Amino acid sequence: MRIPDEERALAEAARAGDQNAFASLVRLHQRRAYLVARAIVTVHEDAEDAVQEGFVRAWQSMDRFDSSQSFGAWINRIVANAALDITRRRKVRTTEELSDALRSPFRDPALDAELKTRLTQALAQLPERARSVIVLHDIEGYTHTEIGEMLGIPGGTARSDLHHARQKLRGLLQDLRG
Amino acid sequence: MADELKFPGNGARADRDSLDESLVSLIREAYSPPAGEEYWAGLESRIMSRVTSHVAADTPWWSVLAPWARPALVAAAALFALAGAIDRQLTEADDPAAYESVVQSVTPDVLATSEELISVERGTDGATLSYFLSH
Numbered sequence: 001m002r003i004p005d006e007e008r009a010l011a012e013a014a015r016a017g018d019q020n021a022f023a024s025l026v027r028l029h030q031r032r033a034y035l036v037a038r039a040i041v042t043v044h045e046d047a048e049d050a051v052q053e054g055f056v057r058a059w060q061s062m063d064r065f066d067s068s069q070s071f072g073a074w075i076n077r078i079v080a081n082a083a084l085d086i087t088r089r090r091k092v093r094t095t096e097e098l099s100d101a102l103r104s105p106f107r108d109p110a111l112d113a114e115l116k117t118r119l120t121q122a123l124a125q126l127p128e129r130a131r132s133v134i135v136l137h138d139i140e141g142y143t144h145t146e147i148g149e150m151l152g153i154p155g156g157t158a159r160s161d162l163h164h165a166r167q168k169l170r171g172l173l174q175d176l177r178g
Numbered sequence: 179m180a181d182e183l184k185f186p187g188n189g190a191r192a193d194r195d196s197l198d199e200s201l202v203s204l205i206r207e208a209y210s211p212p213a214g215e216e217y218w219a220g221l222e223s224r225i226m227s228r229v230t231s232h233v234a235a236d237t238p239w240w241s242v243l244a245p246w247a248r249p250a251l252v253a254a255a256a257l258f259a260l261a262g263a264i265d266r267q268l269t270e271a272d273d274p275a276a277y278e279s280v281v282q283s284v285t286p287d288v289l290a291t292s293e294e295l296i297s298v299e300r301g302t303d304g305a306t307l308s309y310f311l312s313h
Binding site for chain 1: 195197202206208222229
């Protein structure tokens with residue numbers, strides 16, 4: 001994977017302790033990192049916490065960052081770990097709470113309310129990892145290997161998780177078939 | 179609306195069992211990130227504020243002197259060289275004067291004292307010799 005020169009230069013400067021360079025890396029990667037975190041924790045506030053925690057951990061570990069690698073892939077793995085830590089701390093969460101959480105204020109209000117409700121309920125009923133795998137693969141476009149690295153599971157497991165997650169989601173939305 | 183959900187995937191994606199595009203777009207909508215630029219600027223600022231406070235907490239008090247280390251070393255070296263030069267100059271100026279003062283004031287006295295001692299010793303030796311010879 002070709003690393004853009006600008007990103008490499010910023011990462012090297014940040015590794016040398018340049019906070020402005022690190023701020024530029026935050027600016028470049030925070031959206032993507034948010035999406036990764038949101039796929040895992042679901043709730044907007046938790047995703048935001050995971051992104052903040054992930055970037056702080058990255059700053060602390062900059063001396064271990066290999067600048068020949070992609071900073072984006074590295075930070076996404078760190079943010080995913082931070083998000084997984086949050087889910088471990090908040091393991092008990094009801095389906096209802098998740099459904100509410102998925103009703104993000106950032107969605108298009110024109111979408112059909114009933115369909116949205118059904119979809120959010122179905123997603124909320126999926127096991128945590130299944131939901132993460134669907135969102136990371138089908139929405140964010142990550143490969144099984146990348147998802148495996150982020151979630152700490154083998155790529156093959158991510159692939160089979162995705163297959164089962166899709167089947168389960170289809171089953172939950174069965175009565176919506178046209 | 180429900181008619182838009184056709185399962186399984188319709189071939190638009192390489193994956194055979196992929197979800198229908200309309201369902202994917204709904205999930206994407208559900209997971210869409212905040213759109214406002216001010217939100218991202220705020221998040222960046224919160225992240226950097228945590229980074230900065232972390233740096234401040236981790237920084238030992240003496241590290242504030244670190245930027246001065248190089249100038250301080252240069253200044254110390256310059257002071258050392260200057261002190262050395264002054265010392266050498268003072269030593270060079272003092273040496274002849276000290277030598278002269280020692281040679282001019284101490285040497286005659288010393289010599290005089292030595293000559294007196296010699297004469298005293300000679301005198302004493304002579305008296306002693308005369309005493310032994312006469313007795």
